Amino acid sequence: MEKLTELLEKDGYTKWQCVSFEKVKSMTGDLRVLHGQDGVHEKQKGNIAHSIEGIEKLSEMPKKYTSVLIVALPRGDGDARPSGGVNVKNALKEAGFAAKLYLSLPIKRLAVLSGLAEYGRNNVTSVPGIGNWVQYTVFLTDAPFDDSTWREKPVMAAECEDCDICINACPKGSISKERFLFYREKCKGCNTECYYSCPLHRRDSA
Numbered sequence: 001m002e003k004l005t006e007l008l009e010k011d012g013y014t015k016w017q018c019v020s021f022e023k024v025k026s027m028t029g030d031l032r033v034l035h036g037q038d039g040v041h042e043k044q045k046g047n048i049a050h051s052i053e054g055i056e057k058l059s060e061m062p063k064k065y066t067s068v069l070i071v072a073l074p075r076g077d078g079d080a081r082p083s084g085g086v087n088v089k090n091a092l093k094e095a096g097f098a099a100k101l102y103l104s105l106p107i108k109r110l111a112v113l114s115g116l117a118e119y120g121r122n123n124v125t126s127v128p129g130i131g132n133w134v135q136y137t138v139f140l141t142d143a144p145f146d147d148s149t150w151r152e153k154p155v156m157a158a159e160c161e162d163c164d165i166c167i168n169a170c171p172k173g174s175i176s177k178e179r180f181l182f183y184r185e186k187c188k189g190c191n192t193e194c195y196y197s198c199p200l201h202r203r204d205s206a
Contacts, residue, residue: 003094008088012074020145021066021067023113024068024110028056032052041184065098068138068145073135085137088139097142098142100139101138111127113152114151120200121167123181159199174186
């Protein structure tokens, strides 16, 4: 993994985790519970169902794939989709590992459970050293995994416990202290107020 670490860091990707298929597969139980909860918007239910299906399909993958690599890509303001996925794929291959881009997973939740990120109250994830203006790229691989940082439940950043900045900033009232999920039916998808108002936006990124 030293070679892979060197190649990723060369491109500026210092925040990543590699976890086993078995840990990723263990996510389905909680996702099924979440899917069945009252008050979950139909679009959220659809996303959850898609994620469960994506996890279950891991069992159908060629046996050479044994782990999932998730990399946090820092975004510049206004950048919707960084092209770093190509660099990550090349780094895996140059280090001698298999690489298959795979986006049919609950990526934010995977980032949090893997120990890479934490949830903000606004349901946006924050990566220490980057902040919440982040994009993830995910590959199936045969690179060695480290499950020591795996969390059994999603974790909210400690800074959010007594903070209501994003709640007050949201123009539609879609964020609440009463529940972990935001109210999808109220959210207008602006991706600005809750991002930029959040103290985690530039978390440790200087």
